[in-house]
Every structure is written in structure tokens, then in C-alpha cells.
Amino acid sequence: MSEQLTLPAEARDRAGKGASRALRREGRVPAVIYGDKKQALSVHVEEKLLNKMLQTGHFMNTVVMIDAGGKTHRTLPKDVQFHPVTSRPIHVDFLRIGEHSTVTVAIPVRFDNEEASPGLKRGGVLNVVQHDIELVCDASHIPDEIHVDLTGLDIGDSIHISQVTLPKGAKPAIDDRDFTVATLVAPSAMKSEETEAAEAGEVPTVGEEDTDAGEGEASSESEGGEEA
Secondary structure (H helix, E strand, O other), X not given: OOOOEEEEEEEOOOOOHHHHHHHHHOOXXXXXXXXXXXXXXXXXXXXXXXXXXXXXXXXXXXXXXXXXXXXXXXXXXXXXXXXXXXXXXXXXXXXXXXXXXXXXXXXXXXXXXXXXXXXXXXXXXXXXXXXXXEEXXXXXXXXXXXXXXXXXXXXXXXXXXXXXXXXXXXXXXXXOOOOEEEEEEOOHHHHHHHHHHHHHHHOOOHHHHHHHHHHXXXXXXXXXXXXX
């Protein structure tokens, strides 16, 4: 389960682009806390500390306790905007949640036991369709990763969400179909050999088609001449 993070914040007295730019020059990042049927709260957080949390790789599916003005807000990050040139964070949206709220989060997929896959041993390529899977789960039990077992997977096989063991209490956000998580496909060299073999055995050459057509025409002409 993702560890809970704590992020100190200060209330923003002024709004607008000018005020936001001034905060960024001071190493702060504007943010807003909203949701849970309460008034939105404009705050700003320390950029260095925010970057440290972003580098964990699971910031977006981690509960963040924001301490602002002596009051703690339980939140889930919903959006981080980055500068298009410098890639620095320039704004963050946090959603207020209850301790046991049901939340929808995108959880990264991890593939295990590659050495136990016959298809991978033969040179097959794992085609990952879903790098992240959206889960509906309890806010206090958000998993870090979803583990997918590749044991026994051969070339041509597929793994669907129904075959994946999900964390207790979690379910896929997409529940109207058994979607594909990954497939194991043949390597390019093997595909080329199969294609060449199929073409050689099934597709006639242009010369053969012309010869057959010519023989048919000649035969018709000959028969027509005899009747005349």
C-alpha cells in the first residue's frame, strides 16, 4: 500500500497570474484543495518538497495530508501542471477525501516471473496494452502496483483483467468488458519467416497466372478453328 505523505502549505492571500508568478519566483507552487462539499482552498507549497514527492513515482495514487494554517486536509492529487519548457511544476490540484472514501486511481502494472514464460524464452515480445489500470478502492488501501504473473505465457497468449489478481477490496474502474492487459507476440524475424512461407506456398507468381491464361486462350482458339 502507498505510504501516506505530509505536505505543509500556506494559504494564498491573492489570486491571479501575477500573484502566481511571484510565488514561483520564491520557490513556491500554487495549489488548490477542493471537494468533499466544502469551499475550495487556495494554498501554495514548497517546490523542492513537491518535486521530491513527485520523484517517488506514485505521487498521483498516494494520500497526501496537507497541513495548512494548523488544519490538516486529507487529499488525493488529481492534476499537476508543468511548465512546457522547464518542466517545473506550476500548479497542483488536490481532492479532499474522507478516511475511507472510495476513490478511482490509476495504478502502474508490474509483470513478474518472466523467466517462467515459455514464449519469452523462445524470443517472444511482451506487448503491454495497459501500463496503468484504473482501480476503484478504499482511500486507505491504495496499492503501489498491480502484479501480473507471466508464468506459462506462450506466444499468441493474452492476459485479460479477469486473470489478474487485484488487491483485496479493489475492482477495475472499467467493468463492462474483460479488457486486455498484455499479449505475447512473435518476434519480427519469426513473423517474416511465416509470411515468406505463406506467400511461397499459397500465392501464385505473375508468370504462372499469365501462362495459365495463355494456355486457356490458345486452347479456345484451337477448338474454335476445328469447329469452323
